[in-house]
Amino acid sequence: MSITIKHLALHQLVAAQQVNPEEGAKVELLVNESLVEVTPIVEGMVEKLHQLYSMKNKGFAVFSHKAQSTSAQIPNDDNNQVQNESSDFDVVNDEISIDHSSNDSALDNIYRRVPFVELFQALQNDEMDFLIFSEKAATNLVHEINQYSFAEPGLLLMCHYHHVANDYLYMAILQHTQSTSVKNDFTIEIIDALDIEKSDIMARLDITEWTHNQDSSRYLTFLRGRIGRKVGDFFLDFLGAETGLDPKRQTQTLIQAIDDYCEAHTLAKEEEQLYKKDVVQYCQVQAKQGEELSIEGLSSFLSPKEHPVLSTKPDVVDFASFTESKGYDLADSFPADTSAIKKLTKFTGSGGGVTISFTSEQLGQKIVWDKETDTLTIKGTPPNLRDQLERFYD
Numbered sequence: 001m002s003i004t005i006k007h008l009a010l011h012q013l014v015a016a017q018q019v020n021p022e023e024g025a026k027v028e029l030l031v032n033e034s035l036v037e038v039t040p041i042v043e044g045m046v047e048k049l050h051q052l053y054s055m056k057n058k059g060f061a062v063f064s065h066k067a068q069s070t071s072a073q074i075p076n077d078d079n080n081q082v083q084n085e086s087s088d089f090d091v092v093n094d095e096i097s098i099d100h101s102s103n104d105s106a107l108d109n110i111y112r113r114v115p116f117v118e119l120f121q122a123l124q125n126d127e128m129d130f131l132i133f134s135e136k137a138a139t140n141l142v143h144e145i146n147q148y149s150f151a152e153p154g155l156l157l158m159c160h161y162h163h164v165a166n167d168y169l170y171m172a173i174l175q176h177t178q179s180t181s182v183k184n185d186f187t188i189e190i191i192d193a194l195d196i197e198k199s200d201i202m203a204r205l206d207i208t209e210w211t212h213n214q215d216s217s218r219y220l221t222f223l224r225g226r227i228g229r230k231v232g233d234f235f236l237d238f239l240g241a242e243t244g245l246d247p248k249r250q251t252q253t254l255i256q257a258i259d260d261y262c263e264a265h266t267l268a269k270e271e272e273q274l275y276k277k278d279v280v281q282y283c284q285v286q287a288k289q290g291e292e293l294s295i296e297g298l299s300s301f302l303s304p305k306e307h308p309v310l311s312t313k314p315d316v317v318d319f320a321s322f323t324e325s326k327g328y329d330l331a332d333s334f335p336a337d338t339s340a341i342k343k344l345t346k347f348t349g350s351g352g353g354v355t356i357s358f359t360s361e362q363l364g365q366k367i368v369w370d371k372e373t374d375t376l377t378i379k380g381t382p383p384n385l386r387d388q389l390e391r392f393y394d
Helices: 038-057 065-069 102-110 116-124 130-145 207-210 233-239 247-264 270-287 295-301 319-326 337-342 382-394
Strands: 002-013 029-030 058-063 081-083 088-092 097-098 154-163 164-176 176-182 190-193 202-207 220-225 240-244 346-351 355-358 367-370 375-378
Touching: 002 130, 029 130, 038 154, 038 164, 038 202, 058 233, 065 367, 116 130, 116 233, 130 154, 130 164, 130 233, 154 337, 164 207, 202 207, 202 233, 220 233, 220 375, 233 240, 247 337, 270 295, 270 337, 295 319, 337 346
Parallel strands: none
Antiparallel strands: 002 029, 002 154, 058 220, 058 240, 081 088, 088 097, 154 164, 164 202, 176 190, 202 220, 346 355, 367 375
16 A cells, blocks of 8 residues: 555534525534544555545645634543533534524634634644544534535545655545445345545645645645535635645646747747647646646756757757746646646637637648638548538538
8 A cells, every 4th residue: 555544534424404495405413433443445445535636636725824823722622521612512422512593603703713724733733633633623614514505415534644755634525326236146236335436525635745834835735626516615614725826827827938938949830849749748648647747857858958859959948947047937846737738739719610629730731721811721621520521411
């Protein structure tokens, strides 16, 4: 296994009784009173979650200054009993109770007293153990997720694990699904299973990065979720965070830097196409491996001494030195937006019922554009398109 699990907590989110149907579905927290024992099966599950998370499109965030500066009072857990001064929010013998008769603003004030970052700092300072931390964080999570339309029952997982040189705190809401299984006597049965691959409510804190570099813009990550679900907004609220590194903006800056680099070294059209094609290749390989684009790595891959285009040019500087000297606002590494990167070597457009996409290599050869008449001439259509046209006219 490439990971080492330090602590793993599982709690259940169950459907709450609806008092007002117009408010939408709500969930309640069912607390697990002990941590999960680490077994090879558990390690395999967390390893798979780690791999899946690494491959998905993520947003970046940082703890807000307001959250980090809050001097919250961490409730005392002596005698396994916690009671807030307001009595609206109690935890007694691990049972969570909220007095819904109080007004919402009072409840909001209670939740704000212990933001996520304060809870985690208390955990790091050994002021509470991981189980208590997970219970309190889960309570805050339930409060926040009930403000959104995607609050639904599931399994809440919180795991502290080590991978390579970093420690991580991983949080996810996993849904159940039904599957079929064939028994030894060849009878088929329906079984419940965790739908890990389709889960999209996940977040992770890079503990090592945050501990050693709190000025970083990338130690918190979260899955963006499906369009319209506002999963990103939920995680920012729950974690007391604000948007950090913006991969799309970084990618656009990189594309501009590539264009400027080609222009600065007076590359001919064919040379520019070859250079940009290699840039796209590097980015795609990194993405497939679940790795980020590294400016130094890209610069090394396109070394002026070895690249067939640059090696013939005088006074060529490497790409990393070029971006540094020109002051581009680029992080040392970031997950590149591969769909945007492809635009370095492709022309695409749509409108009026027409969608066209082709590589820059085809322009001037199979595809000719007449600027005066704004006309594209395509010499030789793709086989599948030609087949459709022939069947249409027959």
